[in-house]
Amino acid sequence: MRLVLVAFAAACSQSSAPAQPGPAPASATPAPAAPAPAPAAAPAPDAPPLPDAAPTAAAVSRPPIVDAPMVWSPERAALTLEYRRRHSAADAADLAIEPTAIVLHYTGGGSAKATRRYFDNPTIEAERAALARAGKVNVSAHFVVDRDGTIYQIQPVTRFARHCIGLNHTAIGVENAGDEATFPLTDAQVEANVQLVRYLVATQPTITRLLGHHEVMGLRGDPIYVELDPAYKNDKGDPGPRFMAKVRAKLTDLGLAGP
Numbered sequence: 001m002r003l004v005l006v007a008f009a010a011a012c013s014q015s016s017a018p019a020q021p022g023p024a025p026a027s028a029t030p031a032p033a034a035p036a037p038a039p040a041a042a043p044a045p046d047a048p049p050l051p052d053a054a055p056t057a058a059a060v061s062r063p064p065i066v067d068a069p070m071v072w073s074p075e076r077a078a079l080t081l082e083y084r085r086r087h088s089a090a091d092a093a094d095l096a097i098e099p100t101a102i103v104l105h106y107t108g109g110g111s112a113k114a115t116r117r118y119f120d121n122p123t124i125e126a127e128r129a130a131l132a133r134a135g136k137v138n139v140s141a142h143f144v145v146d147r148d149g150t151i152y153q154i155q156p157v158t159r160f161a162r163h164c165i166g167l168n169h170t171a172i173g174v175e176n177a178g179d180e181a182t183f184p185l186t187d188a189q190v191e192a193n194v195q196l197v198r199y200l201v202a203t204q205p206t207i208t209r210l211l212g213h214h215e216v217m218g219l220r221g222d223p224i225y226v227e228l229d230p231a232y233k234n235d236k237g238d239p240g241p242r243f244m245a246k247v248r249a250k251l252t253d254l255g256l257a258g259p
């Protein structure tokens with residue numbers, strides 16, 4: 001986030017969050033977006049193994065992911081749904097998303113822990129005026145990647161999070177601690193993002209697109225971009241072309257679309 005440096009960590013996101021007690025489900029099993037008939041009981045001993053992910057999943061190893069769920073509460077859930085109805089889908093009944101894109105960000109600060117703590121605030125601070133006018137719920141992301149490459153999962157990947165105007169209804173947000181100036185994104189972060197994207201694509205087969213936050217405003221007019229308030233937009237510089245080029249260079253085999 002280039003423009004708003006008010007709140008260091010707040011960086012570039014806009015979104016919501018998870019469960020207080022329990023660790024967030026590690027992302028492996030996509031939560032059904034629609035109210036699917038829950039396969040309640042455990043399968044009988046002789047039942048065939050459940051297909052737990054895309055066919056490619058077996059070939060992709062899960063990178064080390066540290067569960068670090070942000071504080072979740074009925075208030076936050078309600079504020080997030082309010083935001084979703086105002087900006088993405090007026091008739092939304094829940095916070096479930098079916099991810100079709102991954103958006104990479106940088107936080108604008110050097111501390112992943114500070115960003116993680118910032119996301120715990122249920123409401124956005126009044127000082128971030130433009131964002132606060134657009135909705136009370138605080139920003140968040142699904143993952144935060146520290147400068148040493150440690151990946152923290154902040155909330156389930158199938159939960160609507162406020163991190164990217166226009167794509168929150170369909171995108172998983174990955175924050176990286178850094179700013180490309182004082183804290184240039186590291187090679188360890190490049191590698192962690194590469195591994196994380198591979199894992200997410202393998203386990204969430206609906207994902208077909210990889211974007212940098214700075215590329216998203218260029219998608220206005222594309223069907224993937226949904227923002228009910230046409231005046232609500234912003235220009236972001238994160239994570240920048242250098243980082244995106246490095247990540248994409250290691251993922252060409254996936255054939256993910258860009259902006």
Ligand SMILES: [Zn+2]
Nearest residue numbers: 012105213238
């Ligand atoms: Zn961003």
